[in-house]
Amino acid sequence: MEGLSKALARYIVSVRYEDLPEVVIAFTKLCILDYFGSAISGAPTKPVQMMDAMVRDMGGNPQAAVVTGGSTSVMNAAFVNGAASHISELDDIHKASIIHAATVVIPAALAVGEWKGRSGKELIEAVVAGYEVCYRIGEAVSPSHYYYWHNTATCGTFGAAAAAAKLLGLNEEQMVEALGSAGTQAAGLWEFIEDGAMSKQLHPGKAAMNGVISALLAAKGFTGAKKILEGRRGFFNAMSEDYDVSKITDGLGKQHKIMENSFKVHASCxxxxxxxxxxxxxxxxxxxxxxxxxxxxxxxxxxxxxxxxxxxxxxxxxxxxxxxxxxxxxxxxxxxxxxxxxxxxxxxxxxxxxxxxxxxxxxxxxxxxxxxxxxxxxxxxxxxxxxxxxxxDFPKGDPENPVSEADLVRKFMRMAGQTEGIHPKDFSEKVLELEHIDDVRQLMAPFAALEPMAE
Amino acid sequence: MEGLSKALARYIVSVRYEDLPEVVIAFTKLCILDYFGSAISGAPTKPVQMMDAMVRDMGGNPQAAVVTGGSTSVMNAAFVNGAASHISELDDIHKASIIHAATVVIPAALAVGEWKGRSGKELIEAVVAGYEVCYRIGEAVSPSHYYYWHNTATCGTFGAAAAAAKLLGLNEEQMVEALGSAGTQAAGLWEFIEDGAMSKQLHPGKAAMNGVISALLAAKGFTGAKKILEGRRGFFNAMSEDYDVSKITDGLGKQHKIMENSFKVHASCxxxxxxxxxxxxxxxxxxxxxxxxxxxxxxxxxxxxxxxxxxxxxxxxxxxxxxxxxxxxxxxxxxxxxxxxxxxxxxxxxxxxxxxxxxxxxxxxxxxxxxxxxxxxxxxxxxxxxxxxxxxDFPKGDPENPVSEADLVRKFMRMAGQTEGIHPKDFSEKVLELEHIDDVRQLMAPFAALEPMAE
Structure with missing residues (x-):
C-alpha cells in the first residue's frame, strides 16, 4: 500500500493557485491577515522579546523579516514569527484537530517565500497545503494525542514543513523526506500549562522552525523515514492511543480544509x-x-x-x-x-x-x-x-457563522494599530490583494524596515 | 515533594572541578578525545555535509567552530558537530540508558564553552554533569521508551541543556527552566531505521541544538515546565510505559555515571x-x-x-x-x-x-x-x-574491561588522521591536558581555521 507521506506529498505538489476556488483564495488571505494581527500584537510581549533576543545573539543572514523588526535567517524568522502570533489568544483554531494552524504554517511560509522571492499566489498555495496537512494529521490522532501533546506544535510541524517545502519547489520524493524529518522532530508537551510557562510560545516557534529545517534539508537530498506517520515506530504509534488513517486520505485533494478554520473576533474566552x-x-x-x-x-x-x-x-x-x-x-x-x-x-x-x-x-x-x-x-x-x-447557535467566526472580511479587517486594525512603522490600512489592503504581489518581500518590507524593539 | 528538575538542577550547579576525583577527570578527557575522533571522521560524510550546507545558507555570528571547518553560531555549531560524531559508528555508549552521550552533550558544551571563553576545567565540569543527567533520565525510562524513541536524541536533549546551562553559569532556578524547555523539545523516532534514513544524524544534531536553545532562553528569563519529567502531562508519562523515578535521584551527586561509559575500539558490530x-x-x-x-x-x-x-x-x-x-x-x-x-x-x-x-x-x-x-x-x-x-567476559571498552589511554589515543589518531589542518598528535595532547587550557577557543582554533569542505 502507498504510504501516507507519499499521498500527502502528491497532494502538496499538486496544489495550484489556478485550481483554487475563489472563495478559498479569499478565505486564505483572511487567514494570513488574521495571522499578522496576532503576530504584530504579540511582538512586544516578554516571551517573544526573549526569543527574539536569543536569535539576535546567534545572528543569521538577513533573509526574512521578523515582526519584532529587522531581518534574520529563514530559520530564525520562522522561530520568532511563530512565537509572536500565539500569545494574544486571538489566533485562529480548527475545532476538529484542535490546531492553531496560522501560528506555525504561515511564519514558515512567509520566511521561505520572502527568502526565495516567491509570489503572493505561491504563498497562498503553500498556506492552503500547510493547513490541509496539519489539520488532517491532527484529526487522525484525535482525541488521545491531545492529552499529552500540544497539537499545534506536534502536528503543526508537518504543516510548516509542507508549506516551506511547497515554496522551495520540492518534488514528491523530496516532500516525503521532508515530512519524515518533520515527524521525527515533532515535540511539545502540555506539562507547561501547570506553571503557565512560556513553552506556549516556544512550541509554535519551534514547530515553524523545525518545519523549515525539514524542507531545507530535503532540498539538499537529506532523507527521512518514508512512513513517518503510520510506520511501526512512527508518529501515530508512538504518540497516540488510537488513530484513524482515513482522516489523512479521505477526500484529499478534493476539499479545502482551510475552510473549516474558526476565527476569534473577541479577546475573551x-x-x-x-x-x-x-x-x-x-x-x-x-x-x-x-x-x-x-x-x-x-x-x-x-x-x-x-x-x-x-x-x-x-x-x-x-x-x-x-x-x-x-x-x-x-x-x-x-x-x-x-x-x-x-x-x-x-x-x-x-x-x-x-x-x-x-x-x-x-x-x-x-x-x-x-x-x-x-x-x-x-x-x-x-x-x-x-x-x-x-x-x-454558533459564535461568530465558526465556519457555520462566518465573520465578514470587514469584521476581520477591523480586528486586524485593532491588533496592529499600535506598532509604529506599520500602517494597518495599507498593510491589510496589501494582504487582501496578495495575488497581485509579485514577491513576498514587498509584503514583509515594513517589518524589515522596523527598528528592532529594545529588549 | 521536591521536583526532579529541582534535584537535577541543584546537582548540575554543584558540580565543581575541584571536587572531581582524578580518575573521573582523566576519564572525561578521554570521552572528549573520543568524541573528536568520531566527529572528525564524520565531518566529510554526506549527511553531515548536507546539514552543514544548510546552516551555512542560514548564516550566523562566528561564535563557535565546526568540525567541517570555520565558525558559525552556537546553535548551528551544536547542530553540525552533534551530527558529525554519530555516523562512524565508533562513538561511546552507555549500556543501561542506551545513550550515546558524547554526540549530544559534548558539541553543546564545546559551542557554549568556546563562545563564552570558558576554561578546560569548566568544560570538564559541564561534560560530567551532562552525561550524568542524560544517563539518569535514560535509565528512568528504560526499557519501554526505547521502543519508539531514540534515547540519544530524546534524553540527550536534557544532557545537552545541562552542559550548556552549566557553561552559561545558570543558577538553580534558571536550570529548572532550561530542563523544562529541553523536555518539551525532546524528539526523535526510531521509524527512520526502516529506511536507513539520515535522521540518525539529524537526531543528535537537533538534540544538541535544542539543548543549547533551552539554556540560552533560560539565561534570558524564559520559563518552562517545572516538573517536565514527572508531571502529569510531562516526559515520563507521555513517552514511557513504565518509569523509575529513583533512577534520577538515587546516589545523585555521590557518584559519577560517566565512569559507566563504554568505548568502542573496533569499527564493527x-x-x-x-x-x-x-x-x-x-x-x-x-x-x-x-x-x-x-x-x-x-x-x-x-x-x-x-x-x-x-x-x-x-x-x-x-x-x-x-x-x-x-x-x-x-x-x-x-x-x-x-x-x-x-x-x-x-x-x-x-x-x-x-x-x-x-x-x-x-x-x-x-x-x-x-x-x-x-x-x-x-x-x-x-x-x-x-x-x-x-x-x-567483556569486550574491551566496557567499564569492566577498560581500554587504556594509549588505546584511545591510537583510535583517535586513526580516526582523525585524514583531515588536513588537524595534527592528531598535537590535538590529542591538548585534549589530554585540557585542565591547563584557559579558553576552549584554543582547543577549537584548528577547526575554526579549517577551510570549509566543498559540498
Missing part, C-alpha cells in the same frame, strides 16, 4: 462569544442606553456556565472569563476586542452597572445541542416594558 | 569485539603467521551467533557483521579500526584464507552469562599441534 455577538448585534440595530435596561438574561449550555459564571471579576484576565462582564461590555461598547479589555474598562461604572443586571443560566434545549452547537439566547428587558430576544 | 580482542592480544603476544594456523574456533553466546555468523561477507558493511571475517582480520592485522575495514581488506587473500578456518558456535556456559557478560573463548589450533586458548 470562546464560551462568552455567543452572548457578546448577540449584544453587539443589538447595539448595532438600536443604540440602547445603559439606563434603559431593566435586566439581561443569558441562557446557554452548562459548560459555558461552569467556566464563565463570574459576577465580580477583579482582573482583566478574569473579566475575559466572566459571561456577565463580557455581555455588559459588548452591549455598552458594541465591541469586544483587545482594546476593550483594559484595566480602565474593568472598573468602568457604566459597564459595571449593566453587569449587575446580567443573569446567566443553563437551559436544557441549548445544553442538549452542545458541543455541536455553542448556542445562547439573550433576553434584554427594558424599563419601558419592552423585551428583546436574540438567539444564536 | 559490538558482538564481534570479544573475539577480535582475543585475536589481537594473541597477535601481540606472538606473531603467528596465517599459514601456521590449522583452525580457529570462536565460542560465544547465542545472540552473537544470530547476528554475526556470516561465512561469506561480500560488502565492507557485511564484513563488520561477520564474526568469521572480523576474527580473521584481527589475527592477520592485529587491529580492527576504520582503516582495517576497507574494500581492499575485504577481498584480501590472506585474510580470506584465515576466515575459512574460523568456526563459530554458541556454548551454554557463555550463553548463560549473557547479557551481563558478553563473553567469548578463542581456540587457535596450529599445524604444529599446539593449541592456544584465550577467554574474555
Amino acid at each position: 470562546r464560551h462568552t462569544h455567543h452572548a457578546m455577538d448577540l449584544a453587539i448585534e443589538l447595539k448595532k440595530e438600536r443604540d440602547i442606553q445603559p439606563d434603559e435596561v431593566e435586566s439581561i438574561t443569558v441562557n446557554t449550555y452548562q459548560v459555558a456556565i461552569n467556566i464563565t459564571d463570574n459576577e465580580e471579576p477583579d482582573t482583566v484576565y478574569a473579566a475575559k472569563f466572566s459571561l456577565q462582564y463580557c455581555t455588559a461590555l459588548a452591549l455598552v461598547t458594541g465591541e469586544g476586542g483587545l482594546d476593550q479589555f483594559t484595566e480602565e474598562a474593568l472598573w468602568d461604572e457604566t459597564i459595571r452597572a449593566v453587569m449587575k443586571k446580567v443573569h446567566v443560566a443553563s437551559v436544557p434545549e441549548i445544553d442538549r445541542a452542545y458541543p455541536e452547537k455553542w448556542g445562547a439566547r439573550l433576553v434584554v428587558k427594558l424599563r419601558s416594558g419592552e423585551e428583546i430576544v436574540k438567539e444564536t | 559490538r558482538h564481534t569485539h570479544h573475539a577480535m580482542d582475543l585475536a589481537i592480544e594473541l597477535k601481540k603476544e606472538r606473531d603467528i603467521q596465517p599459514d601456521e594456523v590449522e583452525s580457529i574456533t570462536v565460542n560465544t553466546y547465542q545472540v552473537a551467533i544470530n547476528i554475526t555468523d556470516n561465512e561469506e561477507p561480500d560488502t565492507v558493511y557485511a564484513a563488520k557483521f561477520s564474526l568469521q571475517y572480523c576474527t580473521a582480520l584481527a589475527l592477520v592485522t592485529g587491529e580492527g579500526g576504520l582503516d582495517q575495514f576497507t574494500e581492499e581488506a575485504l577481498w584480501d587473500e590472506t585474510i580470506r584464507a584465515v576466515m575459512k578456518k574460523v568456526h563459530v558456535a554458541s556454548v551454554p556456559e557463555i550463553d548463560r552469562a549473557y547479557p551481563e557478560k558478553w563473553g567469548a573463548r578463542l581456540v587457535v589450533k596450529l599445524r604444529s599441534g599446539e593449541e592456544i586458548v584465550k577467554e574474555t
Whole structure:
C-alpha cells in the first residue's frame, strides 16, 4: 500500500493557485491577515522579546523579516514569527484537530517565500497545503494525542514543513523526506500549562522552525523515514492511543480544509462569544442606553456556565472569563476586542452597572445541542416594558457563522494599530490583494524596515 | 515533594572541578578525545555535509567552530558537530540508558564553552554533569521508551541543556527552566531505521541544538515546565510505559555515571569485539603467521551467533557483521579500526584464507552469562599441534574491561588522521591536558581555521 507521506506529498505538489476556488483564495488571505494581527500584537510581549533576543545573539543572514523588526535567517524568522502570533489568544483554531494552524504554517511560509522571492499566489498555495496537512494529521490522532501533546506544535510541524517545502519547489520524493524529518522532530508537551510557562510560545516557534529545517534539508537530498506517520515506530504509534488513517486520505485533494478554520473576533474566552455577538448585534440595530435596561438574561449550555459564571471579576484576565462582564461590555461598547479589555474598562461604572443586571443560566434545549452547537439566547428587558430576544447557535467566526472580511479587517486594525512603522490600512489592503504581489518581500518590507524593539 | 528538575538542577550547579576525583577527570578527557575522533571522521560524510550546507545558507555570528571547518553560531555549531560524531559508528555508549552521550552533550558544551571563553576545567565540569543527567533520565525510562524513541536524541536533549546551562553559569532556578524547555523539545523516532534514513544524524544534531536553545532562553528569563519529567502531562508519562523515578535521584551527586561509559575500539558490530580482542592480544603476544594456523574456533553466546555468523561477507558493511571475517582480520592485522575495514581488506587473500578456518558456535556456559557478560573463548589450533586458548567476559571498552589511554589515543589518531589542518598528535595532547587550557577557543582554533569542505 502507498504510504501516507507519499499521498500527502502528491497532494502538496499538486496544489495550484489556478485550481483554487475563489472563495478559498479569499478565505486564505483572511487567514494570513488574521495571522499578522496576532503576530504584530504579540511582538512586544516578554516571551517573544526573549526569543527574539536569543536569535539576535546567534545572528543569521538577513533573509526574512521578523515582526519584532529587522531581518534574520529563514530559520530564525520562522522561530520568532511563530512565537509572536500565539500569545494574544486571538489566533485562529480548527475545532476538529484542535490546531492553531496560522501560528506555525504561515511564519514558515512567509520566511521561505520572502527568502526565495516567491509570489503572493505561491504563498497562498503553500498556506492552503500547510493547513490541509496539519489539520488532517491532527484529526487522525484525535482525541488521545491531545492529552499529552500540544497539537499545534506536534502536528503543526508537518504543516510548516509542507508549506516551506511547497515554496522551495520540492518534488514528491523530496516532500516525503521532508515530512519524515518533520515527524521525527515533532515535540511539545502540555506539562507547561501547570506553571503557565512560556513553552506556549516556544512550541509554535519551534514547530515553524523545525518545519523549515525539514524542507531545507530535503532540498539538499537529506532523507527521512518514508512512513513517518503510520510506520511501526512512527508518529501515530508512538504518540497516540488510537488513530484513524482515513482522516489523512479521505477526500484529499478534493476539499479545502482551510475552510473549516474558526476565527476569534473577541479577546475573551470562546464560551462568552455567543452572548457578546448577540449584544453587539443589538447595539448595532438600536443604540440602547445603559439606563434603559431593566435586566439581561443569558441562557446557554452548562459548560459555558461552569467556566464563565463570574459576577465580580477583579482582573482583566478574569473579566475575559466572566459571561456577565463580557455581555455588559459588548452591549455598552458594541465591541469586544483587545482594546476593550483594559484595566480602565474593568472598573468602568457604566459597564459595571449593566453587569449587575446580567443573569446567566443553563437551559436544557441549548445544553442538549452542545458541543455541536455553542448556542445562547439573550433576553434584554427594558424599563419601558419592552423585551428583546436574540438567539444564536454558533459564535461568530465558526465556519457555520462566518465573520465578514470587514469584521476581520477591523480586528486586524485593532491588533496592529499600535506598532509604529506599520500602517494597518495599507498593510491589510496589501494582504487582501496578495495575488497581485509579485514577491513576498514587498509584503514583509515594513517589518524589515522596523527598528528592532529594545529588549 | 521536591521536583526532579529541582534535584537535577541543584546537582548540575554543584558540580565543581575541584571536587572531581582524578580518575573521573582523566576519564572525561578521554570521552572528549573520543568524541573528536568520531566527529572528525564524520565531518566529510554526506549527511553531515548536507546539514552543514544548510546552516551555512542560514548564516550566523562566528561564535563557535565546526568540525567541517570555520565558525558559525552556537546553535548551528551544536547542530553540525552533534551530527558529525554519530555516523562512524565508533562513538561511546552507555549500556543501561542506551545513550550515546558524547554526540549530544559534548558539541553543546564545546559551542557554549568556546563562545563564552570558558576554561578546560569548566568544560570538564559541564561534560560530567551532562552525561550524568542524560544517563539518569535514560535509565528512568528504560526499557519501554526505547521502543519508539531514540534515547540519544530524546534524553540527550536534557544532557545537552545541562552542559550548556552549566557553561552559561545558570543558577538553580534558571536550570529548572532550561530542563523544562529541553523536555518539551525532546524528539526523535526510531521509524527512520526502516529506511536507513539520515535522521540518525539529524537526531543528535537537533538534540544538541535544542539543548543549547533551552539554556540560552533560560539565561534570558524564559520559563518552562517545572516538573517536565514527572508531571502529569510531562516526559515520563507521555513517552514511557513504565518509569523509575529513583533512577534520577538515587546516589545523585555521590557518584559519577560517566565512569559507566563504554568505548568502542573496533569499527564493527559490538558482538564481534570479544573475539577480535582475543585475536589481537594473541597477535601481540606472538606473531603467528596465517599459514601456521590449522583452525580457529570462536565460542560465544547465542545472540552473537544470530547476528554475526556470516561465512561469506561480500560488502565492507557485511564484513563488520561477520564474526568469521572480523576474527580473521584481527589475527592477520592485529587491529580492527576504520582503516582495517576497507574494500581492499575485504577481498584480501590472506585474510580470506584465515576466515575459512574460523568456526563459530554458541556454548551454554557463555550463553548463560549473557547479557551481563558478553563473553567469548578463542581456540587457535596450529599445524604444529599446539593449541592456544584465550577467554574474555567483556569486550574491551566496557567499564569492566577498560581500554587504556594509549588505546584511545591510537583510535583517535586513526580516526582523525585524514583531515588536513588537524595534527592528531598535537590535538590529542591538548585534549589530554585540557585542565591547563584557559579558553576552549584554543582547543577549537584548528577547526575554526579549517577551510570549509566543498559540498
